[in-house]
Amino acid sequence: MSKKIVIAHRGASGYLPEHTLQAKAMAYAMNVDFIEQDLVLSKDDVPIVIHDIYLDDVTDVAKIFPERKRSDNRYYVIDFTFDELKTLQVSERFNPKTGKQVYSNRFPVWHGDFKLHSLQEEIELIQGLNTSTGKNIGIYPEIKAPEFHQKENKNLTEIVLKVLSDYGYKTKKDNCILQCFNAKELERIRKELKSKLFLVQLMEFKEETKQLVHFATYADGIGPWYRQILSEKEGDKFTFTTLVDDAHELGLKVHPYTFRADDLAEFSSFKEMMQTLLIDANVDGAFTDFPDKVIAFLRK
Numbered sequence: 001m002s003k004k005i006v007i008a009h010r011g012a013s014g015y016l017p018e019h020t021l022q023a024k025a026m027a028y029a030m031n032v033d034f035i036e037q038d039l040v041l042s043k044d045d046v047p048i049v050i051h052d053i054y055l056d057d058v059t060d061v062a063k064i065f066p067e068r069k070r071s072d073n074r075y076y077v078i079d080f081t082f083d084e085l086k087t088l089q090v091s092e093r094f095n096p097k098t099g100k101q102v103y104s105n106r107f108p109v110w111h112g113d114f115k116l117h118s119l120q121e122e123i124e125l126i127q128g129l130n131t132s133t134g135k136n137i138g139i140y141p142e143i144k145a146p147e148f149h150q151k152e153n154k155n156l157t158e159i160v161l162k163v164l165s166d167y168g169y170k171t172k173k174d175n176c177i178l179q180c181f182n183a184k185e186l187e188r189i190r191k192e193l194k195s196k197l198f199l200v201q202l203m204e205f206k207e208e209t210k211q212l213v214h215f216a217t218y219a220d221g222i223g224p225w226y227r228q229i230l231s232e233k234e235g236d237k238f239t240f241t242t243l244v245d246d247a248h249e250l251g252l253k254v255h256p257y258t259f260r261a262d263d264l265a266e267f268s269s270f271k272e273m274m275q276t277l278l279i280d281a282n283v284d285g286a287f288t289d290f291p292d293k294v295i296a297f298l299r300k
Contacts, residue, residue, distance in 0.1 A: 003284035004278060005033040006294050007140050009258050010051060014289035016107055017092045018058070019049050020114040021125055028129050032291045034140040034177060037122055041154050046082040047119040047163060053077055053145050056096040059088040059116070078152055082118065090114035103262055116180065119160065123167045138175035142202070146185040157185060161195060171196045172220070179223055183208075183215070190218035199257060203228060212246050221253030221284070229256060229281050238276050244283055257287035259294060271297065 009177040011023030012030060019038065027035050039047045055075040061068070062075065064087060069075050073251065074096075092109045093102045101109040123139060130136055141160060149156040169176035179200040180186040189195045202217040203209070207291040209228055224243060224286050231239040256277060258269075270290070274297045277283055288294045 004283070004297070004298055005255070006291050007034045007036055007255060007285060007287045008032045008291045009036055009287040009289050010038065011035060012289070012291055014103075014106060014261060017090055017112070017114050019051060020090055021117055021122065022112075022114060024122060024125060025129075027291050028126065028135075028137055029281050030292045030295060031135070032137060032295070034138040034175075035122075035126060036287065037119055037139060037141040039119055039141055039156065039160055040077045040144050041149060041156050041159065042080060042082045043078060044081045045159055047080070047156070048077055048085060049117055049119060049122050050077060050267070051144075052123075053148055055080070055085075055088065058093055059090050060110075061088055076129045076286070078149070078154065085116045088116060090116055105262055110158060119157065119163050120167075123155050123163070127167065134177060138177065139169070140177045140179065143178070143180040143182070143185060143189075146180065146182050157189060160285070161189070161193060161222070164197070169197065172198045177221070189219045202251070202257075209241070209243055209246075212243075212250055212252065216250040216252055219252065219253060222247055223257060223287070224255040226259070226277055227265075229254075229277060229283065230266070236268075238280065240281050244281050248282075251259055253284040255285040255287060256283055259286045259288035259290065261290045261293055 008027030010018035012026040013023055016023035016026055024035055037049045040050055040052045040053050042048050053076055068079055092107045094100060094109050095135055126137060126139060143157050146157055164176060168174060177198045177200055179202050181202040183201060186199055186201055190199055199219045200221040200223045201215045202223040204225050228241055229243050231241050244254050261270040264273060286294055
């Protein structure tokens with residue numbers, strides 16, 4: 001994995017509702033290296049591809065099953081069977097309190113016909129396309145909220161590892177990268193569950209940057225929030241923290257998230273963001289909602 005890899009973050013989610021099979025097919029056609037799957041369990045233990053444990057910010061669950069919310073007024077994937085989840089309409093992400101679309105220039109909210117799907121269905125789409133096109137595009141699943149699942153007496157991780165194994169994803173050679181924010185769980189995947197997959201430790205907090213030596217005892221890479229790589233901006237140039245160099249010294253790959261052309265924060269343009277992080281900071285890959293733009297940039 002020496003070239004810089006492009007990971008379709010929730011599919012081609014800058015163009016189609018995130019984690020829909022349509023967004024995955026579009027990302028596939030863009031020739032990405034990996035397509036991401038966030039995973040949460042249904043009531044009947046089917047791994048569902050959805051960004052969060054909640055349903056009410058990407059589906060019409062509040063309309064279809066109004067009585068099924070919990071005391072916090074949220075609707076949880078884990079409270080619905082796979083068949084029930086299949087009846088929901090998926091939309092571009094919106095604020096469940098206001099109904100307002102999160103990214104206003106993306107696919108219009110409540111347009112089109114999109115559904116939830118299982119990890120198995122997505123793997124079959126990607127593997128089927130690998131067969132019919134001759135490409136070999138990989139998968140990049142994420143174990144979501146393992147501690148929440150454990151509290152609900154659900155073995156999300158074990159179920160996901162079994163599905164991956166059933167579809168031939170068992171070792172670092174098998175074009176599957178498994179990721180998780182929960183360090184205890186990712187370490188457990190390596191040491192207790194004896195997984196031989198390529199593992200990436202996701203990071204979001206500053207104090208985690210001090211734990212790289214420990215991460216390197218079980219993980220093959222890190223997935224930091226891109227801001228953990230940036231130090232300051234002096235004139236039109238950014239300076240960097242030591243995170244990328246420190247990780248590389250420990251043999252860890254670095255795949256920061258999330259490159260969004262419509263959410264630039266401190267960058268003047270998407271091109272500047274890509275140049276700064278991919279080239280100047282020398283990361284090994286990127287999670288992006290706009291895979292075509294990152295691929296075009298790297299080709300140049």
